[in-house]
Amino acid sequence: MTVKDVNAGGEVEEKKMEADKSAQPPLCPARLILFCTNLFIGLILSQFIPDMMETDVYFTWKHIVKFITMCCVSYIMFHVGLEFELDKSNLKQYTTEYLVAATAAGFPWMFCAFYFMYALGPEHNLPWKSALIAARFAAPTSAGILFTMLEAAGMKKTWLFQKARILAIFDDIDTLLLMVPLKAVYVGLKWELSVDLIFVAFLLVVMYVFLHRLPLSLEWPALMSYAIGIATFCEMIHFLSSDPNVDPHDLADTLHLEVLLPAFVLGAITKHDEHHIPEPKMKLSQMVPAGNVKVCLSAVFMVLVGFSMPPLFTDKHDLTGGHRRLAGGTDDSHDTHKGPDMDMSMIAVHVLVCTFLMNIGKTFPALCYRKEVSFRTRLALSVAMMPRGEVCAGIIVNALALGIGGPAMTIAVFCLALNMMMVSGFIFVVKSLNDEKVVDLSDADTEGFPKIEDGPGEGAVKTDSNDDETVETLNV
Numbered sequence: 001m002t003v004k005d006v007n008a009g010g011e012v013e014e015k016k017m018e019a020d021k022s023a024q025p026p027l028c029p030a031r032l033i034l035f036c037t038n039l040f041i042g043l044i045l046s047q048f049i050p051d052m053m054e055t056d057v058y059f060t061w062k063h064i065v066k067f068i069t070m071c072c073v074s075y076i077m078f079h080v081g082l083e084f085e086l087d088k089s090n091l092k093q094y095t096t097e098y099l100v101a102a103t104a105a106g107f108p109w110m111f112c113a114f115y116f117m118y119a120l121g122p123e124h125n126l127p128w129k130s131a132l133i134a135a136r137f138a139a140p141t142s143a144g145i146l147f148t149m150l151e152a153a154g155m156k157k158t159w160l161f162q163k164a165r166i167l168a169i170f171d172d173i174d175t176l177l178l179m180v181p182l183k184a185v186y187v188g189l190k191w192e193l194s195v196d197l198i199f200v201a202f203l204l205v206v207m208y209v210f211l212h213r214l215p216l217s218l219e220w221p222a223l224m225s226y227a228i229g230i231a232t233f234c235e236m237i238h239f240l241s242s243d244p245n246v247d248p249h250d251l252a253d254t255l256h257l258e259v260l261l262p263a264f265v266l267g268a269i270t271k272h273d274e275h276h277i278p279e280p281k282m283k284l285s286q287m288v289p290a291g292n293v294k295v296c297l298s299a300v301f302m303v304l305v306g307f308s309m310p311p312l313f314t315d316k317h318d319l320t321g322g323h324r325r326l327a328g329g330t331d332d333s334h335d336t337h338k339g340p341d342m343d344m345s346m347i348a349v350h351v352l353v354c355t356f357l358m359n360i361g362k363t364f365p366a367l368c369y370r371k372e373v374s375f376r377t378r379l380a381l382s383v384a385m386m387p388r389g390e391v392c393a394g395i396i397v398n399a400l401a402l403g404i405g406g407p408a409m410t411i412a413v414f415c416l417a418l419n420m421m422m423v424s425g426f427i428f429v430v431k432s433l434n435d436e437k438v439v440d441l442s443d444a445d446t447e448g449f450p451k452i453e454d455g456p457g458e459g460a461v462k463t464d465s466n467d468d469e470t471v472e473t474l475n476v
Contacts, residue, residue, distance in 0.1 A: 031152040031295065035302045036424035042306015043420060050311045065307045067235055072301035073144045074227035074263035079294070080147055080165060081267025082218075086211055094166075100368050101170035104385055105139040107361030112138040112354055116408045120350065124342055124407045129186045134404050136182065137396050137412050138358035140175040142389030143168040143260060145305060148298045149427045150384065159373060160434050164384045167365065172260055172391055176200055179395070186402060195255055203265045210269040218272065219282050220290040226266060234259050260391065306420070308393045342407040350407075351414040358415060362386045380433035387423045392416050 050058055087093065113135035116126045126134060146168050155161050180197045184190070216222065234257040241255040280286050342350075363382040366375065396412055 034299055035149060035152055038299050038302040039306050039420060039423060042303040042308075043417065044306070046307050047311060049307075065304055067231060069301065069304040069308060070231035070234065070259045071224075071227045072297055072304060074230045074259045075223060075294075075297055076144050076147060076301065077260055077263035078223055078226060078267035078270075080143065080169070081264040082270060082272050084165070084169075084264070084268045086208070086268075088208075088211075097166050098170045098174070100365055101167040102174045104167065104362055104364045104382075105141075105171045105174050107364055108138040108358040109135050109361075111135075111357035111361050115350075115354060115357060116411075119353075120342075120407060120411075126404070126406070126408050130404045131408070133179075133182050133186055133402060134399050134408050134412060136175065136179065137388075137392045137399070137416060138354070138361070139171070139178075140388065140391040140395070141168045141171045141362075141385045142305075142387050142391055143172055144301065145387045145389040145423060146384060148301065149387070149423065150430070152298070153427055153431050155431070155434065158434065160377060160381050160384060160430070163369070163381055167381075167385060169264060171385070172258075173200065173204075175391065175395070176258060176261065179398070183402070196257070199257060200261060203261050207265045207268045212269065212271050214269045214271060216270045218270070219280050219285040220288075220293045221282050221284045224293075227263065230259050230263050230266065233257075234262070258391070305389050308389075342410075347407060347411060347414065350411045351418060354411055354415045355418050358388075358419070359386050374435055376433045376435050380430045383426050383433065384430045386419070386426050388416055388419045389423075392419075 049061070053061060109132075113128075113131045116131040116135055117128055118125060120126070146164060150156065150161050150164065176196065177200060180193050184193050216226075237255055237257050280290075362385045363379070365385065366378045366382040369378055369381075393416060396409065396416065399412075400409060
């Protein structure tokens, strides 16, 4: 062994230590603070704005906020789909992932459903059909919030992020699919219920057949147009099925399609080569970097998620009348608004208990993946699945539209508000628990040096070269 080899080995270790230090983001990145602050601003303003507006102005405001939120979710989920990879030669592994996601969504749902059925008191307990739908808000993880926050925390290259991405998507798909039979049990068989099921099945088939085959532009103005197009399509379906001027005879009940899955699928079928990014051709792309656009849009999205919270302390703009919805016009057996009001102190107790139940149910992934990562990382994955957001708010709105109400729905709204305020805490806990180290030396000034990837319980040195001299140097 020569002195030159020893010096080269020392340089490798020094480069590795410098890159390791620079690649590890701080516990509280500025971007994460920005997103958390925006979420709190949205939550606070969502409680003051209703009292400042007349009813017609308020509903116009809600529609505008909803549409912009859908556009932001579409933009974020397109990027998630763009990076989604599916190993068609080993589909069995995704069966396991789906079962884990469905179970992680099922436990919080069942815990809260039983609680709504038996723990609210004889005057406030929900019938089992109503409880199953009302408690479904506890099931889905907010994919948009989760991906935005984890990326802001500098965890995009970790095993945890990759696994959370798959589980969150499957989690939301499971929620959307299960809502169809739940509504059928509640209101009876109606043809409108099959629309959601057919739409989701069609998108999944398209994603599988055309995975990363569609040559679409990936410049941010084009992505923005895709997001607006998807949001417009879903909102038009809702408008055409809910507007009494379009359907004056109530031939169809109101339909609502979520933008999450179509945006994800469009990204998944778009051709993408992460190793070759073409130069931007559009003027807007050349003027404003795509990374800046994504950060700004994510920051706006967090404010809008806060805006989506229903008013907790006023019924000034309570929904009455309107186009017939599913379960609208049915008998009084579905009306669960009746009964005396619950004391606020008891509501607070129920909110705390339900919040505990809906989060403890998400810890199931900590019992899985024992051969892949340490317990701390598995527990961090479970905590990462706890944030709820726009999907849960949509389920609460659907439950109210079905005629489910009373203290149970008040508790559900407060639980969602409390959970959204805990999002920043969840992410900090995830960063503290996660013991992965993923350092990509290609991002540092280390051209010609190998990529180092250290995971819990295992370490690997991957080289881009088969040069024996390089291997010998690393052994030193």
